[in-house]
Amino acid sequence: MNRFLKDKEHLVRMAALFAAGVVLFLILQAVLVPKGFGVYGHYRAGALADNRVRVPRFAGRAACIECHTDERDAWKGGKHAGVGCEACHGALAKHAADPSAANAFKPDPKTICFTCHVANVAKPKKFPQIDPKDHFDGGACNGCHSPHAPDKGPAK
Amino acid sequence: MEEGLLHAVQGYMYPNEMELQWSILIVLYPFITGLVAGAFILASLERVFNVAAVKPTYRLALLSALAFLLVAPLPLQLHLGHPERSLEMYLTPHTSSAMAMFGFIYLWYLTAVLVLEIWLDYRKDMVLLARSETGWKKTLYRVLTLGVDNISEESLRIDDRLGRFITIIGIPSAFLLHGYVGFIFGSVKANPWWSTPVMPIVFLFSAIVSGIALVLLMYMLVCFLKGTPIDIPCVDTIARYLMYAFLIDFSLEMLDLIHRIYEADESFKSLDFMVHTRLYTSQILVQIIFGTIVPISMLAFIQVVKLSEAARKGIYVLAGLLTLMGIFAMRWNVVIGGQLFSKSFLGYTTYKMAFATKEGLLPAIVLMVLPFGILWVLVKVLPPFEEEKAAV
Amino acid sequence: MISDRRDFLLTAGKLLVLTAPAAAYLEAVETGRAEEPAYRTAEHYWGMIVDVEKCIGCGNCVRACKTENDVPLEPTFFRTWVERYHVAEGSEHPDVDSPDGGFNGFSEKYAAGDGAKSFFVPKLCNQCAHSPCTQVCPVGATFESPDGAVLVDKTYCLGCRYCVQACPYGCRFIDPRTRTVDKCNLCYHRITKGLTTACCESCPTGARQLVDLKDPKDPVHEFLRNHKVQVLKPQLATGAKVFYNGLDGSVR
Numbered sequence: 001m002n003r004f005l006k007d008k009e010h011l012v013r014m015a016a017l018f019a020a021g022v023v024l025f026l027i028l029q030a031v032l033v034p035k036g037f038g039v040y041g042h043y044r045a046g047a048l049a050d051n052r053v054r055v056p057r058f059a060g061r062a063a064c065i066e067c068h069t070d071e072r073d074a075w076k077g078g079k080h081a082g083v084g085c086e087a088c089h090g091a092l093a094k095h096a097a098d099p100s101a102a103n104a105f106k107p108d109p110k111t112i113c114f115t116c117h118v119a120n121v122a123k124p125k126k127f128p129q130i131d132p133k134d135h136f137d138g139g140a141c142n143g144c145h146s147p148h149a150p151d152k153g154p155a156k
Numbered sequence: 157m158e159e160g161l162l163h164a165v166q167g168y169m170y171p172n173e174m175e176l177q178w179s180i181l182i183v184l185y186p187f188i189t190g191l192v193a194g195a196f197i198l199a200s201l202e203r204v205f206n207v208a209a210v211k212p213t214y215r216l217a218l219l220s221a222l223a224f225l226l227v228a229p230l231p232l233q234l235h236l237g238h239p240e241r242s243l244e245m246y247l248t249p250h251t252s253s254a255m256a257m258f259g260f261i262y263l264w265y266l267t268a269v270l271v272l273e274i275w276l277d278y279r280k281d282m283v284l285l286a287r288s289e290t291g292w293k294k295t296l297y298r299v300l301t302l303g304v305d306n307i308s309e310e311s312l313r314i315d316d317r318l319g320r321f322i323t324i325i326g327i328p329s330a331f332l333l334h335g336y337v338g339f340i341f342g343s344v345k346a347n348p349w350w351s352t353p354v355m356p357i358v359f360l361f362s363a364i365v366s367g368i369a370l371v372l373l374m375y376m377l378v379c380f381l382k383g384t385p386i387d388i389p390c391v392d393t394i395a396r397y398l399m400y401a402f403l404i405d406f407s408l409e410m411l412d413l414i415h416r417i418y419e420a421d422e423s424f425k426s427l428d429f430m431v432h433t434r435l436y437t438s439q440i441l442v443q444i445i446f447g448t449i450v451p452i453s454m455l456a457f458i459q460v461v462k463l464s465e466a467a468r469k470g471i472y473v474l475a476g477l478l479t480l481m482g483i484f485a486m487r488w489n490v491v492i493g494g495q496l497f498s499k500s501f502l503g504y505t506t507y508k509m510a511f512a513t514k515e516g517l518l519p520a521i522v523l524m525v526l527p528f529g530i531l532w533v534l535v536k537v538l539p540p541f542e543e544e545k546a547a548v
Numbered sequence: 549m550i551s552d553r554r555d556f557l558l559t560a561g562k563l564l565v566l567t568a569p570a571a572a573y574l575e576a577v578e579t580g581r582a583e584e585p586a587y588r589t590a591e592h593y594w595g596m597i598v599d600v601e602k603c604i605g606c607g608n609c610v611r612a613c614k615t616e617n618d619v620p621l622e623p624t625f626f627r628t629w630v631e632r633y634h635v636a637e638g639s640e641h642p643d644v645d646s647p648d649g650g651f652n653g654f655s656e657k658y659a660a661g662d663g664a665k666s667f668f669v670p671k672l673c674n675q676c677a678h679s680p681c682t683q684v685c686p687v688g689a690t691f692e693s694p695d696g697a698v699l700v701d702k703t704y705c706l707g708c709r710y711c712v713q714a715c716p717y718g719c720r721f722i723d724p725r726t727r728t729v730d731k732c733n734l735c736y737h738r739i740t741k742g743l744t745t746a747c748c749e750s751c752p753t754g755a756r757q758l759v760d761l762k763d764p765k766d767p768v769h770e771f772l773r774n775h776k777v778q779v780l781k782p783q784l785a786t787g788a789k790v791f792y793n794g795l796d797g798s799v800r
């Protein structure tokens with residue numbers, strides 16, 4: 001053994017240093033890699049839950065029509081049946097969770113309609129669009145159109 | 157910041173594209189690792205291919221490579237959003253990611269190739285210094301020799317054989333070191349300026365060119381500072397190898413360019429416009445004309461027309477400096493150029509480089525100067541030239 | 549029956565051990581809203597349909613997404629945005645604009661009857677099945693979930709920006725507040741609760757529809773059978789799962 005190692009001791013020590021480095025690395029890996037890493041794929045399993053933690057700000061139309069049955073009946077029968085409540089009324093999850101607390105946003109009927117219905121060359125031809133100056137300039141839209149069912153008469 | 161960005165954009169860019177992701181620090185990184193790979197390959201010319209003429213630069217090349225390799229991770233750390241998490245690349249490397257696997261190649265090259273080769277080559281000197289020095293220096297050398305005092309003929313012979321073996325492994329390792337950096341860019345299919353199979357090879361050869369130029373200049377500088385005469389056959393040989401490597405590098409880059417122009421795929425018009433406008437100075441003028449064609453012509457001229465030693469030395473310095481400038485410009489044109497155009501092929505943005513910010517020009521300058529500081533220390537601890545060896 | 553201190557401690561200990569799993573169960577049910585069935589990732593495979601022929605460029609989706617997901621308003625970062633295309637006959641390339649991502653809608657820029665066609669194209673993360681961004685992430689901070697959403701682990705991301713470079717669609721950005729990457733995650737917190745995404749909820753024309761490719765009752769199957777759809781940049785084979793109906797060849 002000694003004859004073999006004669007003149008090679010420095011190499012043995014260097015090899016031991018490398019081995020120590022590898023061991024250190026393996027220890028670090030065992031200690032520092034987060035729990036749940038690699039369970040479903042090359043990622044931390046907890047990240048799935050992390051992405052689900054956020055509290056929704058939009059309630060979704062199903063929540064609104066639980067309570068607002070009159071509006072629902074008008075809405076479902078008219079041309080805005082495909083338009084969600086929050087498309088005009090904004091994010092309402094807080095209101096849906098506690099209807100008494102947060103005031104729901106009531107958009108201005110003179111301007112809210114322009115968001116979608118102002119004429120623009122890039123809009124699909126079949127989409128109903130108007131030039132506000134030509135179409136009862138200055139008048140409130142809900143003078144003739146019920147916001148929830150615009151093909152029917154004004155809201156009562 | 158948005159105001160400034162919008163004015164810098166011409167045409168249409170996807171909204172998230174307007175701001176550049178990778179800054180000058182990411183230009184520095186391939187430049188530095190390229191110098192390392194190139195310096196090492198020059199050193200290995202002597203060891204493996206027995207090109208005796210370049211022997212005087214052998215140790216200096218290795219020490220230069222080490223100095224630059226130690227600095228290489230620093231621009232990356234400055235760039236990361238969370239540098240404190242960078243160990244994750246070693247703990248949970250994503251094997252499909254070239255960037256992750258590169259971490260291991262870097263580690264392999266630093267420890268198993270470069271440090272080991274330097275250690276084996278210097279072991280006799282370090283043992284002699286451990287014997288002759290006193291105080292903290294003695295302790296330093298004893299630690300560096302791992303406490304082993306044996307420098308018998310047999311042990312030195314073993315060292316030499318092992319060193320030769322490591323150099324042989326080291327050459328493909330150096331190829332891998334910098335070829336991989338090329339692959340990091342070349343494998344991104346989303347970016348047509350980067351995506352080409354020739355990228356790793358172009359990066360590798362430009363690395364060799366820059367490394368050889370660096371060693372040439374370092375050797376001449378060190379000799380000048382110490383007042384020792386420059387070994388003329390040595391620099392003549394190095395300059396010849398520089399020319400050969402440069403010719404191959406230039407041919408590869410021209411091949412890629414001609415191919416692009418000929419095929420003219422969907423990205424071509426946009427890239428062509430970018431090169432003629434936003435990238436004109438750095439690509440056409442700095443990289444191609446003054447950074448490649450001029451130094452190659454100067455070196456080729458020397459092969460054909462016999463000039464005096466003094467004239468040759470002057471040309472080597474100038475060609476070496478122009479080469480380094482040209483290779484730096486090449487890294488700039490790849491990294492920055494790849495982000496100046498939109499992936500919609502309809503627009504262009506501008507790189508606004510700040511000065512004294514985390515990723516500005518100032519840290520870039522400091523990071524380029526730092527390796528020379530480290531090299532100065534290394535040269536003091538591990539003297540690279542024959543006449544400085546301690547007496548037995 | 550408690551007779552002395554030792555018995556008391558033993559009984560209390562047993563009760564404690566028994567109530568712990570009960571408490572955990574209750575907590576799991578409560579946080580998931582007791583009346584909803586638990587979400588099983590294996591039962592879903594998410595995608596989206598975008599109908600270019602229906603988009604009116606109102607910008608509701610852009611605003612809703614920023615509200616729902618806390619996307620920075622300044623400077624220009626978007627999880628979703630809308631582009632307007634103006635394609636003149638015989639022109640080499642379209643004119644495209646996206647003022648503030650479409651956040652404030654689009655003011656009229658073109659005259660009717662100029663002989664060109666124009667339309668709006670909403671863009672978002674394509675939730676690629678073979679996503680190049682996942683492929684290049686060095687640490688596993690972005691990944692394809694088992695139910696088909698490409699998500700980001702913000703506690704693990706280094707901010708190296710390689711994924712931003714690798715995405716062909718420009719849908720990723722670095723959030724300056726967290727210095728990690730951010731992008732559309734298909735409102736994962738909503739779709740796992742039976743809600744639709746914020747952008748689909750607020751779209752007035754139904755131009756954006758969340759689809760569950762694993763649900764046999766989802767209208768997506770019939771839609772894909774009856775319409776000619778494309779994905780963006782199909783030549784890059786990203787396995788994109790956002791299907792565009794009516795996509796013009798000029799769209800980038």
